[in-house]
Amino acid sequence: xxxxxxxxxxxxxxxxxxxxxxxxxxxxxxxxxxxxxxxxxxxxxxxxxxxxxxxxxxxxxxxxxxxxxxxxxxxxxxxxxxxxxxxxxxxxxxxxxxxxxxxxxxxxxxxxxxxxxxxxxxxxxxxxxxxxxxxxxxxxxxxxxxxxxxxxxxxxxxxxxxxxxxxxxxxxxxxxxxxxxxxxxxxxxxxxxxxxxxxxxxxxxxxxxxxxxxxxxxxxxxxxxxxxxxxxxxxxxxxxxxxxxxxxxxxxxxxxxxxxxxxxxxxxxxxxxxxxxxxxxxxxxxxxxxxxxxxxxxxxxxxxxxxxxxxxxxxxxxxxxxxxxxxxxxxxxxxxxxxxxxxxxxxxxxxxxxxxxxxxxxxxxxxxxxxxxxxxxxxxxxxxxxxxxxxxxxxxxxxxxxxxxxxxxxxxxxxxx
Amino acid sequence: xxxxxxxxxxxxxxxxxxxxxxxxxxxxxxxxxxxxxxxxxxxxxxxxxxxxxxxxxxxxxxxxxxxxxxxxxxxxxxxxxxxxxxxxxxxxxxxxxxxxxxxxxxxxxxxxxxxxxxxxxxxxxxxxxxxxxxxxxxxxxxxxxxxxxxxxxxxxxxxxxxxxxxxxxxxxxxxxxxxxxxxxxxxxxxxxxxxxxxxxxxxxxxxxxxxxxxxxxxxxxxxxxxxxxxxxxxxxxxxx
Numbered sequence: 115x116x117x118x119x120x121x122x123x124x125x126x127x128x129x130x131x132x133x134x135x136x137x138x139x140x141x142x143x144x145x146x147x148x149x150x151x152x153x154x155x156x157x158x159x160x161x162x163x164x165x166x167x168x169x170x171x172x173x174x175x176x177x178x179x180x181x182x183x184x185x186x187x188x189x190x191x192x193x194x195x196x197x198x199x200x201x202x203x204x205x206x207x208x209x210x211x212x213x214x215x216x217x218x219x220x221x222x223x224x225x226x227x228x229x230x231x232x233x234x235x236x237x238x239x240x241x242x243x244x245x246x247x248x249x250x251x252x253x254x255x256x257x258x259x260x261x262x263x264x265x266x267x268x269x270x271x272x273x274x275x276x277x278x279x280x281x282x283x284x285x286x287x288x289x290x291x292x293x294x295x296x297x298x299x300x301x302x303x304x305x306x307x308x309x310x311x312x313x314x315x316x317x318x319x320x321x322x323x324x325x326x327x328x329x330x331x332x333x334x335x336x337x338x339x340x341x342x343x344x345x346x347x348x349x350x351x352x353x354x355x356x357x358x359x360x361x362x363x364x365x366x367x368x369x370x371x372x373x374x375x376x377x378x379x380x381x382x383x384x385x386x387x388x389x390x391x392x393x394x395x396x397x398x399x400x401x402x403x404x405x406x407x408x409x410x411x412x413x414x415x416x417x418x419x420x421x422x423x424x425x426x427x428x429x430x431x432x433x434x435x436x437x438x439x440x441x442x443x444x445x446x447x448x449x450x451x452x453x454x455x456x457x458x459x460x461x462x463x464x465x466x467x468x469x470x471x472x473x474x475x476x477x478x479x480x481x482x483x484x485x486x487x488x489x490x491x492x493x494x495x496x497x498x499x500x501x502x503x504x505x506x507x508x509x510x511x512x513x514x515x516x517x518x519x520x521x522x523x524x525x526x527x528x529x530x531x
Numbered sequence: 532x533x534x535x536x537x538x539x540x541x542x543x544x545x546x547x548x549x550x551x552x553x554x555x556x557x558x559x560x561x562x563x564x565x566x567x568x569x570x571x572x573x574x575x576x577x578x579x580x581x582x583x584x585x586x587x588x589x590x591x592x593x594x595x596x597x598x599x600x601x602x603x604x605x606x607x608x609x610x611x612x613x614x615x616x617x618x619x620x621x622x623x624x625x626x627x628x629x630x631x632x633x634x635x636x637x638x639x640x641x642x643x644x645x646x647x648x649x650x651x652x653x654x655x656x657x658x659x660x661x662x663x664x665x666x667x668x669x670x671x672x673x674x675x676x677x678x679x680x681x682x683x684x685x686x687x688x689x690x691x692x693x694x695x696x697x698x699x700x701x702x703x704x705x706x707x708x709x710x711x712x713x714x715x716x717x718x719x720x721x722x723x724x725x726x727x728x729x730x731x732x733x734x735x736x737x738x739x740x741x742x743x744x745x746x747x748x749x750x751x752x753x754x755x756x757x758x759x760x761x762x763x764x765x766x767x768x769x770x771x
Contacts, residue, residue: 116634140585252632265634440585442573443606445632450561 117143117237118446119436120256120266122244122279124148126166126219127408127425128272129226133179134433136233138520140440145264146230148240153224156189160383161218161325163298163332166422167310168215170527171510175426176225177525178518184225191216191326192530193310197376198491201315202484203366205491209505213529214310214419216323216331247282252445254403268447269404270432275394277410285406286397292415292474294318294335294391297344300384301356303330303377308531311376312417313360314477319417320359322376329383332356333416341388349382356382366484391415393467399459400452405432412463415470423510424463430514431455437519462513543645544671545619549664554622556712558600559630564710564746565660567753569602571744572659572764573610575755576686579740579766580655586611594653594678596646597661601627601639608638617642617649646674655684659764662689662727663720669730676734681771685736688764692721695760708748724759736767 118141121128125148132146156162168176176182182190192215199206230236243259247269256264271279280287306328312321318335325331334356336344344352360376394413399406408425432455439451476487494500506512517524557563577587589611595604598616600623607614616639618624624643631639642649646658656679658671665671672687679685690696697718704711722730724741731738743759746752755764 142585250633251629253634267632267634442570443608443610444570445605445609448561450566 115263116253116265117145118266118440119268119270120145120147120254120264121270121272122147123271123273123410124150124152124223124227124230124238124240125272125274125408126222126226126422127429128270129223129230130175130179130181130426131270131272131407131429131433132230132236133181133226134175134429134518134520135436136230136236137179138433138437138440139235140437140520141235143235143237144233145237145239145266147242147244147258148238149243151241152227152231152238153220155224156186156218156220161189161300161329161331162220163300163384163387164219165216165323165325165331166219166222167323167419168217168426169420169423169508169510170213170529171430171514172423172426173215173528174525175430175518176222177528178521179226179229181222181225181229184228185217185221188326189218189221191308191324193308193324194529194531195308196310196312198312199314199364200488200491201313201362201364203364203488203491205488205495207491207495207501209501212310212505212508215530216310216325244278247279249403252447254447266447267403267445268436268452271404271406271410272408273410275392275409275413277396277406279404280396280406280410283401283404285401285404287394288397289392289394292335292391292393293337294415295338295341295388296391296416297332297334297336297341297386297388299332299382299386300325301330301332301353301379302328302381302383303379304328305377306330307377310419311360313376314473315359316477316479318477321417321419322360323419330377330379334359335391335415335417338390345386345388352386353379353382393471395463395467399456400449402449403447405452405455407432407459411459412467414463414467415474417470417473418466418508420466420508424466427462427510427513428455428459430518431458434515434519441519458513542667542670543647544665544667544674545645546664546666550620552712552714553599553618553620556599556623556715558602558623558626562710562751563712564704564753565602567746567751568744568762569606571753571755572603572686572688573606575740575742575764576655576657576766579686580684588612588655591654593655593657594649596656596658596675596678597664598627598641599623601630601641603657603659604639604641605631605635608635612655613638615640615642615649615653617644617646619643619645646671646678649678651678652680653678653683654680655686657686659686659688660690660762662687662722662730663716668722669733672730672736673734676736676767676769679769681769683769685767685769686764687727687731687767688762689727690716690721690762691760692718692723693760696721696762700761710746710748724763727765731765731767735770737770738765738767741765
């Protein structure tokens with residue numbers, strides 16, 4: 115059985131790529147393979163802490179493939195501004211028109227998979243597992259664990275950071291660790307406002323992202339031992355530590371003391387999960403007959419809330435190029451169809467990885483670096499063009515084409531409020 | 532008179548020295564200008580025929596004369612067409628055959644022969660970048676036109692004989708940029724627009740859309756342009 119594109123991994127990136135390619139109706143068949151069954155619609159009342167923040171471009175993308183409206187309205191909570199400040203000095207940044215949406219991973223996957231199953235030319239094999247690939251002239255034969263054999267022109271690896279596709283196609287990955295691991299949970303707070311908060315602490319950044327009702331998601335980056343400790347302490351004590359992290363006044367309060375009106379955390383409503391962070395880049399994002407997207411190609415520190423968005427930009431760039439190739443009958447698996455995606459993706463991924471590394475170096479607490487750091491915060495906050503540059507860099511406009519090949523008309527901009 | 536005409540139509544137009552050049556041509560080398568140009572050619576054909584959608588060439592019988600390594604043939608098959616690709620150079624046919632993915636095997640047929648050896652007629656006949664490589668292009672165009680059904684389309688592309696084409700299509704492309712294999716073209720075999728239109732009319736073809744193309748070397752992307760002093764493409768209608 116032949117499909118034009120075979121996507122290994124029906125997670126948030128793989129299913130999105132499938133939707134974009136199917137929406138274009140330029141392909142005769144798309145196959146999506148995942149090891150887990152198709153997820154059910156989320157019904158939980160308390161938001162799941164495993165969530166992502168969508169930039170305006172990523173949200174626009176979800177509208178372009180028709181999955182945005184498949185997510186229950188309540189579950190599409192947005193924020194309209196972002197406050198960032200430092201534990202040490204008086205530096206702070208307020209991004210007034212920085213829109214974003216906080217969505218549960220499973221809500222996105224469910225919406226994408228639901229949309230995918232509506233296309234007649236999409237074949238979803240889940241649960242199914244790939245056994246191996248054998249490359250032949252002009253195509254790849256994919257063998258599944260159950261013995262089924264499929265052929266395709268292009269294999270897309272969207273199977274996460276331990277990608278089997280990457281390993282099987284003998285593409286290496288460069289990996290480095292961060293001094294942090296992540297601690298996530300959902301909390302309830304007083305006076306919830308649609309604002310995202312991030313404070314840079316001595317031990318690492320903590321982010322407070324608004325969910326629906328008065329729920330917030332906590333993403334706390336910490337040294338692994340500290341994370342283990344915070345995971346084990348009783349909830350009351352955890353809330354106390356959390357409030358301390360968010361509300362303790364800065365160590366230096368000259369010339370003015372920064373008071374940010376972060377909400378008071380009242381209650382912790384889910385388990386605390388911890389997970390390791392890694393900086394990883396595949397040595398190649400594409401090769402003949404294979405393309406890697408999302409975590410299979412790159413992972414970064416979640417401090418800027420960009421991890422999933424970079425995956426979405428991959429999907430946008432790759433889907434656009436594949437559609438353009440399909441219009442002129444180009445082989446989707448040839449390097450000529452894939453190279454442009456790899457170049458673009460490499461660019462914004464390196465940019466973000468480097469930017470985050472720069473921030474981490476600024477938190478080494480060495481000498482007078484506190485002052486340099488806080489001065490930078492104030493500088494960015496007070497020079498409007500500089501601030502807009504940062505804002506534009508963070509909302510994704512620069513990294514994707516201005517027109518997307520799978521839609522004849524680009525969806526209009528949308529803001530959460 | 533009629534017999535002379537028949538003899539003419541049986542005449543071989545293959546230039547043996549050209550055959551030698553294409554025996555070792557690296558058709559699928561990714562830095563060959565033919566690949567971005569093929570995007571333009573396919574788009575040109577689609578626009579001229581008013582085709583769009585997922586399988587625009589479905590239910591079409593297509594003949595690709597001088598298919599070389601199968602650059603156009605394969606793409607047309609992927610776009611739904613049933614294509615016969617012919618080339619007098621056996622090595623080129625071997626390359627094309629080896630490159631053809633299994634799932635396209637029933638859509639494509641490659642034959643090592645000349646256009647006069649092809650039987651039957653086709654909805655669409657393409658001879659792209661062939662005119663400047665044959666002996667007696669007048670005979671060749673007639674032979675190509677013969678293979679199209681009345682009212683069917685014949686797509687011909689070649690290079691204009693101008694000072695610009697000498698500088699860019701031969702000197703720069705072959706010797707400086709290396710995007711065309713050296714020795715591929717000889718300038719005196721290029722065809723001017725007037726000559727080209729004359730060739731078409733003599734072969735009972737009505738030349739319609741005529742467009743030039745240009746390669747943006749830095750982005751390695753080709754474009755259709757309204758400038759015909761370099762390479763150009765033309766869609767002709769076969770008159771009955």
